[in-house]
Amino acid sequence: MFGANVIAVPAKDHGHDLAAMLKAITARTRIVFVANPNNPTGTLAPREEVIRFVNDVPDDVLLVMDEAYIEFLDDAVDLVPLIRLGARKNLILMRTFSKIYGLAGLRIGYGIADAELVSALEKIRQPFNINLLAQTAALAALDDDGHVRKTRSNNFGGLQFFEKAFRDLRLEFVPSSANFILVRVGEGERIFEAMQKQGVIVRPMGGYQLPEWIRISIGTPQENERCLGALKKSLTL
Ligand SMILES: *Cc1c(COP(=O)(O)O)cnc(C)c1O
Numbered sequence: 001m002f003g004a005n006v007i008a009v010p011a012k013d014h015g016h017d018l019a020a021m022l023k024a025i026t027a028r029t030r031i032v033f034v035a036n037p038n039n040p041t042g043t044l045a046p047r048e049e050v051i052r053f054v055n056d057v058p059d060d061v062l063l064v065m066d067e068a069y070i071e072f073l074d075d076a077v078d079l080v081p082l083i084r085l086g087a088r089k090n091l092i093l094m095r096t097f098s099k100i101y102g103l104a105g106l107r108i109g110y111g112i113a114d115a116e117l118v119s120a121l122e123k124i125r126q127p128f129n130i131n132l133l134a135q136t137a138a139l140a141a142l143d144d145d146g147h148v149r150k151t152r153s154n155n156f157g158g159l160q161f162f163e164k165a166f167r168d169l170r171l172e173f174v175p176s177s178a179n180f181i182l183v184r185v186g187e188g189e190r191i192f193e194a195m196q197k198q199g200v201i202v203r204p205m206g207g208y209q210l211p212e213w214i215r216i217s218i219g220t221p222q223e224n225e226r227c228l229g230a231l232k233k234s235l236t237l
Helices: 017-022 047-056 082-085 117-124 134-141 146-170 188-197 222-237
Strands: 031-035 062-066 089-096 107-114 180-184 215-216
Touching: 017 031, 017 047, 062 188, 082 089, 082 107, 107 117, 146 180, 146 222, 188 215
Parallel strands: 031 062, 062 089
Antiparallel strands: 089 107, 180 215
């Protein structure tokens, strides 16, 4: 929309190549986006690599760390202290209530950044961009540790369920740190359509240059069973 020139850095083993991203930064680079854990791969960049990257991105480049899935991790890299200490004034952490909190329909999220950066964003923020009901729900959600714990544990169980099933089916998959898993089924689009006819919606990955893959979101144990049944049936059609 704003005529920016987008530079994409190729992934390595389905994950971010942070060293290559750093090398791709030039004097003309204004913003760098990193989603960690990443979507649609579910990959997690190693802790030391993230810390090095965050420290090495030049001070005059805005670094946006998209942490939409961070609450699903047991032991996430905590970048908040870098902001609190004023050590990284170019860093903004982006969070959402759409994922672990299950409030996608309320359209609410938040960012964590240095006060100076936040006031710059305030100048261009749309008025009334967040409604009161969404804010009330979001504040309540932040205190709902029980929900987060339960959802995280359901997610770990679901990931294990699908990983075992994929091994049994001899399907290649990408080990995930998010609430979905990427699996190589052959003809992604055909499997997507066949599963949809059985009432199960997965995401074909042609748009991400992965036409042989689908992305499956983790559900409840019953939903996971039903999804696997639909996948197995689709594979034999
Ligand atoms: C879901 C998601 C978001 C946030 O989505 P909203 O519903 O707009 O808050 C951000 N980044 C990634 C990578 C996501 O998958």
